[in-house]
Amino acid sequence: MIRFEHVSKQFPNGTLAVKSLDLEIEKGEFFVLIGPSGSGKTTTLKMINRLIELSKGWVRINEKKISDYDIHELRWDIGYVLQQIALFPHMTIAENIAVVPELKNWDKKRIRTRVDELLEMVGLDPKEYRNRKPHELSGGQQQRVGVLRALAADPEIILMDEPFSALDPFSREKLQDDVLEIQQRLKKTIVFVTHDMREALKLGDRICLMKDGEIVQVGTPHAFLTNPANDFVREFVGNKQ
């Protein structure tokens, strides 16, 4: 579904953030990018929806190069969830969730049905929450709405950049469970950045460990636990358990 072919990213200041990356992410896969700070995870993620343009190589989605997609459609068709809660403060919860369907000109009734269905899916009663403003929700609830917004127009791919790292442990567990359920039920392809190995082991179908802009190991959680490629992997897994 998503293929990186010899992808490099060099920023204008000379930093080589990603070095000749080759990677294939399957349809319906929960794919976790993990690694120490500065290892190139976010850069890799943001190249998928062209928030960062690559310097060399190709990224393909469903075989087509991302440079051949209309950039707006590419962004609308890929859900994106950030660490910091990025809801629009002046808009209601329903309006926040409906941003992309509105851009796509869905009719009002379809939007309303979709918003209610999504709120129900994560246990937020639509009657109670639809018309609230973000500040009337807890941090965990706001982030849940952030996830729903990414799902609203039913994208095939969802990118998540440390979406739960600012949350308390309880909300974090709950959202991890929600996202796992959503992914299994709706068969979404999720690319998820974290620096937390426990989170990676819990969520990932496969995990990709990066260091200095390169891949150290890609494999299942089981492979990471039982067959680490080298001491760096062993330590990374060992420290975070």
Ligand code: ADP
């Ligand atoms: P991670 O997500 O693993 O913490 P990043 O992808 O954010 O890593 O960053 C990889 C490297 O690229 C780091 O050395 C970082 O300082 C550098 N970097 C990230 N964004 C920029 C930028 N806009 N300009 C210059 N260097 C950057």
